[in-house]
Amino acid sequence: MFISFEGTEGSGKSTVLDLLCAALGSRGVSALRTREPGGSELGKSLRGLLLDARQAVTPEAELFLYLADRAQHVRQVIRPALAEGRLVLSDRYADSTIVYQGYGRGLPVERLFDLNQMAVGGLWPDLTLLFDLDPAVGLARARARNTELGIEVSEGRFEAETLAFHQRVREGYLAWARRFPERFRLINAGNSPAEVYAQVENMVEAVIFEQ
Numbered sequence: 001m002f003i004s005f006e007g008t009e010g011s012g013k014s015t016v017l018d019l020l021c022a023a024l025g026s027r028g029v030s031a032l033r034t035r036e037p038g039g040s041e042l043g044k045s046l047r048g049l050l051l052d053a054r055q056a057v058t059p060e061a062e063l064f065l066y067l068a069d070r071a072q073h074v075r076q077v078i079r080p081a082l083a084e085g086r087l088v089l090s091d092r093y094a095d096s097t098i099v100y101q102g103y104g105r106g107l108p109v110e111r112l113f114d115l116n117q118m119a120v121g122g123l124w125p126d127l128t129l130l131f132d133l134d135p136a137v138g139l140a141r142a143r144a145r146n147t148e149l150g151i152e153v154s155e156g157r158f159e160a161e162t163l164a165f166h167q168r169v170r171e172g173y174l175a176w177a178r179r180f181p182e183r184f185r186l187i188n189a190g191n192s193p194a195e196v197y198a199q200v201e202n203m204v205e206a207v208i209f210e211q
Contacts, residue, residue, distance in 0.1 A: 007131030103172025
C-alpha cells in the first residue's frame with residue numbers, strides 16, 4: 001500500500017505523518033516514512049539544490065531536478081519497500097511537481113504528467129491525502145517554522161515565493177484532485193490539529209486494515 005501526503009506550505013502534513021507513523025508502529029504496522037525531495041541518497045544532495053533560497057533555478061531546471069530525485073526515489077526506495085509488503089507513506093510525490101511547476105510556474109500540465117509517468121514508471125499512490133489550507137495562513141506558519149529551525153535560507157526557497165504563487169498552487173491542487181477523485185481525499189487543514197489527525201487516521205486505517 002502506497003499513500004502520499006500533499007499540500008501547500010505550512011499545511012501540517014509532515015507533523016501529522018510523524019504522529020501517524022508512531023501510531024501505526026504501536027499497532028505493529030511496518031511503515032516506511034519517506035519524502036520528496038530527498039528520499040534517496042541521490043535525493044539528499046538534490047534537496048539542497050532545490051530548496052536553498054540562494055539558488056536561482058529556472059522552472060525547467062527545477063523540473064528536471066525533481067524528476068531525477070523522483071526516479072531514483074521510486075527505484076531505490078519505494079518499489080523495494082512495496083515488494084517487501086511494507087506500507088509506504090511519502091511526504092510529497094509526483095503530484096507536487098505537476099501542481100507546483102505546472103499550475104504554480106506555468107509549465108504545461110499535461111506534459112508534466114507524461115514526464116512524471118516516465119519518472120515513476122507508472123507507479124502512483126493508492127491513496128493521496130490533500131491537506132487544504134488558506135495559503136496566507138500556511139505561508140505564515142511555514143515561514144515561522146523555518147525561522148525557528150534556522151532553515152529559512154537552506155530550505156526556504158518556496159516559502160520565499162509570493163502569496164499569489166501559493167494561491168495558484170492551492171487552486172492547482174484542488175483542480176488536480178477533482179481530476180482524480182478515486183485517489184484523492186481532501187483534508188481540511190484549517191481544523192484543529194486533533195481534528196485533522198483524527199480524520200487522517202480514520203482514512204488511513206480504513207484502507208490498510210479493511211483491504
